[in-house]
Amino acid sequence: MRLSRLLHLIPLALLLVSADSLHALDPNLGFDRIEIFERSPDTGDIIPASKHVIEHDYPFATNLKLVPLLPRHFEIRLPLSLKNDLTSSKSDVISLYLGATFELYFDQQLIGTNGILSPTGQEIEVGRSYNSFALPKVDSPQTKHTLRIRGTHTHTADKHNFIIVLNSLEGSLSATRTTTITYCLFLGFALFGVYLLAYFLLNRKLPQYLFLGLSCLLFSLYAVNKLFYYQLNVEYPNLDTIALIANFSNIALSTCAPIATLLVFGYRRPWMFLLSLAPLVASFTPIPLYIVPRTFLLCLGISLVALFQKRPHAFYSTLICSLLVASYQVPFLVNNQAYSFGVLMVFFLVSTINLLIQESRQRNQTQLRNARLQLELLKSKIQPHFVLNSLTSAIEWIETNPQQGVKLIQELAKEFDLLSAISEQALIPFETELESCRTYLRIMEYRKKARYELKLINVNEQAELPPAILRNLLENALSHNAYGQGHIVFQLRETASKRQRQFEFSAPYLGSETTPPPDGTGIKYIKARLAESYPNWSFEHGPQDTRWVTKIQLPK
Secondary structure, three states, X not given: OHHHHHHHHHHHHHHHHHHHHOHHHOOOEEXXXXXXXXXXXXXXXXXXXXXXXXXXXXXXXXXEEOOOOOOOEEEEEEEEEEOOOOOOOOOEXXXXXXXXXXXXXXXXXXXXXXXXXXXXXXXXXXXXXXXXXXXXXXXXXXXXXXXXXXXXXXXXXXXXXXXXXXXXXXXXHHHHHHHHHHHHHHHHHHHHHHHHHHHXXXXXXXXXXXXXXXXXXXXXXXXXXXXXXXXXXXXXXXHHHHHHHHHHHHHHHHHHHHXXXXXXXXXXXXXXXXXXXXXXXXXXXXOOOOHHHHHHXXXXXXXXXXXXXXXXXXXXXXXXXHHHHHHHHOXXXXXXXXXXXXXXXXXXXXXHHHHHHHHXXXXXXXXXXXXXXXXXXXXXXXXXXXXXXXXXXXXXXXXXXHHHHHXXXXXHHHHHHHHHHHOOOOOEEHHHHHHXXXXXXXXXXXXXXXXXXXXXXXXXXXXEEOOOHHHXXXXXXXXXXXXXXXXXXXXXXXXXXXXXXXXXXXXXXXXXXXXXXXXXXXXXXXXXXXXXHOOOOEEEXXXXXXXXXXXXXXXX
């Protein structure tokens, strides 16, 4: 546990140390406003009346929605001025994420093209989605410059953003390294998602790992999609297809991640899963967040509720979701997601591996405990006083009624055969369990000289359940109640829904206790068998009027 805590702190320390070196890479030039003009499609000249000015606070980058700012035929002007001390050895680079075909001018000098335009600005060859250009070196701190982007586009502008980033050459190289690290981390999420899906295929009773694995894969798809959108130089009309894939992966992630979070904490009521639709529904409202950050906010809310209820793993989940939300909301982390995702990757891996180890340990402990209880169950059936009492009854019946004595001995042999056959199985048909119960009741009728009846109501005898569950309930009832030689009726009722089965066993109660006693061997055996066979179940028992009622709820 101490090692995992140290691993959680290492990336955080790296994140804090790296913050001091970011400002040394700012470029020389920056801009305070953006001017957008419409151009005449016939002559290529700008239309002065169409001028639209956007004041800008941050001088080195902008990220804007194109509509209604960018006409189909446009010219963008950025008045540049010196923002840092002039460094002759530092070269500035401009990166443009602009779905259009355009020409780039520094003052009157053409410094780059994206696709091919005619002299009047018509599109001849389609441009690419992402380009970087080197700006001419600035010699004088007094000179002001203008950056002009003259171009045209043909796609639906409201689907895409217009992004300009001014950076030094050193900063651009650093950003490339950071981007490479970021997407390697996303690849790590994808590989871990594959591992979780494989783990689910081997343990199909744990659906939380199915949705955790899908969430990791979809998160990676969402990230890789951003790589294609912002980093790869594809023809800009293909951005529409990339955006469609992004929307699909975002919607799928917004559904899978909350379901995974609910399942990890054991929330399995059907109405709770409707919460997974909340991010999608919120995307149609004026809430100023994208669907992925909304999803992480919802997961954080679920984690906080689980933390308040002191559910297992809630602390780790709350920290992970908090970091995810911060990665999209805190400006420093937004600009340096490689560091935040590095912290998240290590934290998520360590936390999930701890979860897997704990569940594996608990499962092994349950299996070992169940094995011990199986042995105790068998011992209890063949212990000397049980055998002695049964043989004594058999001798008495042989002396008074030999035929009945032989039948008792046959029932004893059948009882031992059934116990030996079912004790090693995880699940058995209900009809086999009923046969064992009826055999046991016939033996007890011989011994107690009474009549015992097991009444079934709506019981599906073709279904399965762990062995000796009902048998132990009958034995407990006979052991703890002095029924005498009358007619005693035990009742088993099954109630089924689409998702669950509930068994209600009731027996006449002759005691005075109002609360269940401490679990004996039989009850411990029942709970161990249920824990081994089902991911979620419930067991409760206690007196109700004149009967002792036991309720067992199982998934269907």
